[in-house]
Amino acid sequence: MITKAISRAFEQAKTRNWNKTYWAFDVHETVLEPNWSEVELPTKFYPLAKKALQLISQREDVCCILFTCSHPSEIEKYLAFFASHNIHFSYVNENPEVKNKKYGNFSKKPYFNVLFEDKAGFDALTDWKEVIKLLEKKQETVIQKI
Template identity: 65%
Template sequence: MISKAIYRALHNAKQKKWGKTFWAFDIHETIVKPNWSTEKISTEFYPFAKEALQLISQRTDVTSILYTCTHPKELEKYLIFFRQNGIHFDYVNENPEVVSKNYGYFEKKPYFNVLFEDKAGFDAENDWKEVLKIINKNQEICSV
């Protein structure tokens, strides 16, 4: 499922000569397995999630957006945890690179091309392996 969204985003970027695409990532049940603790953040990655996100973080043609409802006190801990694991997000719950115009209003919903979200059908147990294959195959938009 996620592979179709990624291929469509990369294809559109190539066709429209965009320099990048925007990918939004939820945390719980998407990147890390939830622990349902209010004291300690979840730190167990789903299989292939860490490796895929490390590669995505290195791409200049992908802007990564952390798209989460995580409480602010936990959010900073997650950002530190991700950085310690070689994972970088350009923005949190926003995309200032795409502003509202006639075709869309992005003041309350940030623009993205691909959404990694368990509630939107992303299967963290299985989909990260496919994402990793796609990222390894498509080193940059021009290669699609």
Template identity: 75%
Template sequence: MITKAIKKAFELAKTRGWDKTYWAIDIHETILEPNWSDNELPTKFYPLAKEALQTLTCRRDICCILYTCSHPSEIEKYCALFAAHNIYFSYVNENPEVINKRYGNYSKKPYFNVLFEDKAGFDALSDWKKVISALEQYPEVIKAQQKSS
């Protein structure tokens, strides 16, 4: 399922001439194994999640959005945890790069091309490996003049 979404996103970007796609990524039961604690944030990555996210978040043709119901104070801690592992998100629960148009209102639901969410079928135990394989099939392609920005 996730590989189909990735393939569709890259093919759509190519046919429409987009320089990037947008990927919304949940934390709990997607990136990190939950601990169900009220006092301690989970910090244990699912197998291959860290490696996949390091690749994803450094690509210029992918804009990663942290998509979470975490409280603001928790989000700060999660962002620090991810940064310590060279994982960086461009936005949290928003995508200001895509504005409202006739065919879509993005004021309450951010626009994205690919969704990593356990409640939507993402399986953190098996899908990160598929993500890594899919990224290998779609190497980053950005024109030289765009790399300098």
């Protein structure tokens, strides 16, 4: 379950003295309900996805990465759409903050601690609720962005 990955990321950050973790978010069937249209972008959030992403976007200890196969013109529209809902992503399909090291080559696969992806088992109908509960429970670790 996604909450295990989130808890592990927070614990790693604490023990390794990191000031943030990196969370990657797929769009379709994870954040937004697909409409399978070639013309119109989907804009219907899954229940609680918007609230969860707004909470996550407020955290300074989380860097949000949009992880999508959308076309560049669609990505621009998605970023504007999410921003209009107070959901912010620092990067799209990349993480330039984590460079290649001896133990990992991140030139083709960006580094992240948590992956929100329906193809990886994330269930948008149930998991967002659990994410919110966990974040509210760990309220003391929240650092609000100014």
